[in-house]
Amino acid sequence: MNKKISKYYDQKQASEYEARRNNLVWHAESEVFDKIKNRIASKYDNSMEVLDVGAGTGRWIPHLHKVSSKYVGTDISENMLNQAKLKLEICPEEFKDxxxxxxxxxxKMSQNVSGKYDLIIMTRFLSHFSINEIRNILNIVKNFSKGDLIVSVRVADKSINLLSEILDLILRSPIGAIKRFRKSGRLTYARLDTDYNAVIAQSGFRVTKKNLVTQDKYNRYEYWELTLD
Ligand SMILES: C[S@@+](CC[C@H](N)C(=O)[O-])C[C@H]1O[C@@H](n2cnc3c(N)ncnc32)[C@H](O)[C@@H]1O
Structure with a gap:
């Protein structure tokens, strides 16, 4: 797993994380998340058990307290989870327990987390890992799943010319290009959805719905709903 990413979130990034991301994409994600969450929660009578992997600052806590009987947030960064604790202040007292x-x-989740969960969330998380690591992560979280999983995925528009996307990225932001390559081993998101579909199929989960969050010239950002077969 990527040690640099873990260190990055353990520094002052934790206190600034949400302020830096409070943009249109962030709000679009919240809207899409709420729609999915409401639909899933109604299956569980608004009393579902939720596991948020790479929960970070606990951004989903305020969205979940009315529909969850249990919320477990895990993260490698204690500083990020300290920010998540602050979210509890705006939740009803009974939810805190x-x-x-x-x-x-x-x-290390098998050593640190127990139970099975109606809904597992992994947003803005899998993009930190290579496809082989994602295969491994899906196998790990499968052991904690009773049914539903939400993941965020960035996929390339099929009609684009790959070369022009790569050139555009390099010209626009050479540092961005290097960062993207170091993080994910990719310069383009082309075929990322094909890779995701393949590892998901191998994991025993099935994609039931792909929800568009936002798109730019080259890429679509989606929240995928998965279910355990
Ligand atoms: C971009 S943040 C996403 C937080 C939140 N899920 C969201 O949607 O905003 C990624 C989080 O993944 C955590 N993380 C990175 N590597 C991890 C690992 N190997 N195990 C668990 N958490 C990890 C980071 O500490 C960070 O809080």
């Missing part, structure tokens, strides 16, 4: 925030790397 239903929340556990656990410092754990995703690959």
């Amino acid at each position: 239903k929340v556990k925030l656990i410092v754990s790397s995703v690959n």
Whole structure:
């Protein structure tokens, strides 16, 4: 797993994380998340057990307290989870007893987390990992799943010319290009959805719905709903 990413979130990034991301994409994500969450929660009578992997600052806590009987947020960064604790201040008192925030790397979850969950969330998380690591992560979270999973995925528009996307990225932001390559081993998101579909199929999960969050010239940002077969 990527140690640099873990260190990055453990520094002052934790206190600035949400302020830096409070933009149109962030709000579009919240809208899409709420729609999905409401639909899933109604299956569980608004009383579902939720596991948020790479929960970060606990951005989903205020969206979940009315529909969850249990919320477990895990993250490798204690500083990020300290920010998540602050979210509890705006939740009803009775919800606070239903929340556990656990410092754990995703690959140590079997040692640190117990139980099975109606809904598992992994937003803005899988993009930190290579496709082989994602295969491993899906196998890990499968052991905690009773049914539903939400993941965020960035996919390339099929009609684009790959070369022009790569050239555009390099010209626009050479540093961005280097960062993207170091993070994910890719300069383009082309075929990322094909890779995701393949590892998901191998994991025993099935994609049931792809929800568009936002798109730019080259890419679509989507929230995928998965279910355990
Ligand atoms: C971009 S943030 C996403 C936070 C939140 N899920 C969201 O949607 O805003 C990624 C989070 O993944 C956590 N993370 C990175 N590597 C991890 C690992 N190996 N195990 C668990 N958490 C990890 C980071 O500490 C960070 O809080």
